[in-house]
Amino acid sequence: MSLFLAICSWALSAIVVVLCIYTVRHYVFTVNRLFGRQRHPYVDVELARWPHITVCIAAHNEEMVVAHAIDALLAGDYPRDRMTIIPLDDRSTDRTAEILDNYSAFYPTLVRPIHRTDGKPGKAAALQDAMPHVRGEILIVFDADYLPGKSLLRQLVAPFFDPQVGAVMGRVVPLNVGTNLLTRMLDLERSAGYQVDQQARMNLRLVPQYGGTVGGVRVRALENCGGWRSDTLTEDTDLTYRLLLCGWETVYQNRSECYEEVPEQWPVRIRQITRWSDGHNQALRDYALSVLRDGFLNFWQRLDGFLLLGVYAVASMTLLGWVLTLILWYGGRSVAGFSAILLVASYNTMGNFASFFEVAAAARLDGYQGRVRLLPFLLLGYLVTLIAVLRGLLPGRRTRDGDGGRGVVWHKTLRYRPEEAVTGT
């Protein structure tokens, strides 16, 4: 029994060490973003010979929102003669196909929808199908619920003048912030993730993440690293690491803001996190060793790349940490047990505090410091995240397809756009 408790104690100590590393990471990122020198190398590119680009909009049953996304793109200032919009209708059963065909009739050279009726479902598979139709060297990707601003395309394309850049990521800003507590909390989380995490990675020349939407990828870089993979749940994380390992740079543009809808219901949010967690852990298994061994990355890039891969694994470790804490507490180990419990307690104070600091700093930089008063509620959100991550680890969630690849269960995120805003053309 005492050997078992000793093992628990050591395991708990190891978990706390890992959690402390993430704490330091949160804190360094926040301090860097607040007070450090900021890197925005491409933000001032306004005049250029803009290249021909293709903008893909992934859509599956998006009749409520897809027209808004296309309208917003058409209202932008990117030269229309150097742009092709390819809405990817992935076997929609609502009016999505009809809406897209209407746009195509109005703008036959500009909007060229692809209607998928068979093949693998999902965004990555749809993007694979779109590749033969892509014109130009730059591919920009949006989800159908996104509302790009007037200059967003130029801002996203500008970094590609740098030949080392393989992918660009813009900032995602929630559109429906004030709907309820969940949307407000997601706004805080998004703010911290982009305003602090991504920008600090950019500042420190670490590993900014390509997020799969509000971003672009150089076609040559994409082909160089193997194209879109349809057997992953998070094709964006997967692509980030393949680009990194192939030597391409991913750039984050904090100034390139695009609005999106965030989930307004907890079950939707849980499904989203479960999918992200599943996909992220898959990427962890696929790329962790390669990232750590890559000779072209410097030490900090390897460390950041590895830690980024582990963000959802850490949630599982936290849960395990609490189980171990309880075992040790019931075991009543007077020295090691109490130390371990104190370690966990210390982490809960200082560790989580670094995350709270990050969120508060981001909201403050955004100029919405009043929202920081919701900070304690993030603990509830964290509990839900833990449960969602745990659900992702449960057996039987994955399906396997016939050809032996990793199958995928796709859940479409619900849209909340008001009925009166729904338009066709």
Next chain:
Amino acid sequence: MPALRVSRPVDPEARRREAMSRVRSTGAQGGRIDPHRAIATIDLHRRDVILAAACFAVATLLYALALPWLGRLWTAAFEALSAPLGMGGAVGQRVTSIASLTQVAVPYFVAQASAPSRTEWWITLVVTVVVVLCTIPMRSRTLPLAYALRFAAAIQATALLFFAVAPARFPYDLAGYVSGMMLVGAMLIGIVPLVLALTFYLIDVGWTRKVALTVLVMTHLAVLVPLQYALQSVVIVHASLIVLPLCFVMFGLLPEIMVLVALFGWGMSWRPGRARGTRQ
């Protein structure tokens, strides 16, 4: 809108840069133009860091000096609450030295909390099951609350299991638990200045407010901790040791940290005291 405070550097080049910066951030009608949020930063001066370190050192020192007095205050609170709470009147003290520099005597009620009887065990089981059942229809808006309740029920289930299998091996008694947790509470109050020095003190709000928030957090916790554990003592004495694990996990450090986070969040919501920078 607070005025832009500008020091007067001696270096002509620095003065020129500063003048340019002032022109860039001044609107046509003389108002201040804040940088876009994507590029905004907060100016951190060396004096801010020095003041943060000094403030942390002073607050920690004062707290260390006040610890014996705080222990007496908490003991007085326990003595005053003992009779109204029906705890029998006797209050014990556990004296702990901290790094041989100071010591704190935390109080506890001299009362016996027993292992659960068969009836208490079954009542706890029924309550736990009812709580879980109540969470089943809780969907969407109240889902986090449902998860929190299920988490609490899971903790309680571990206690039920422990007392069903090995009640005699439960390693804690009321006095040891309460005094231990109050000591942890005292330590938590002690690290508040450090936590704030590393975070809040670096932010662009005035120093009066920084000091005020420090005093507010520490005072709030100093009042909360004895009340929290006095209440837990009453609950544990009446409901038996079977609720002690739940008290430890859900109502121990957690509410104290929530208080710290809530007040920190309030402080972080205060308006900036000076103009934003753009470090590029």
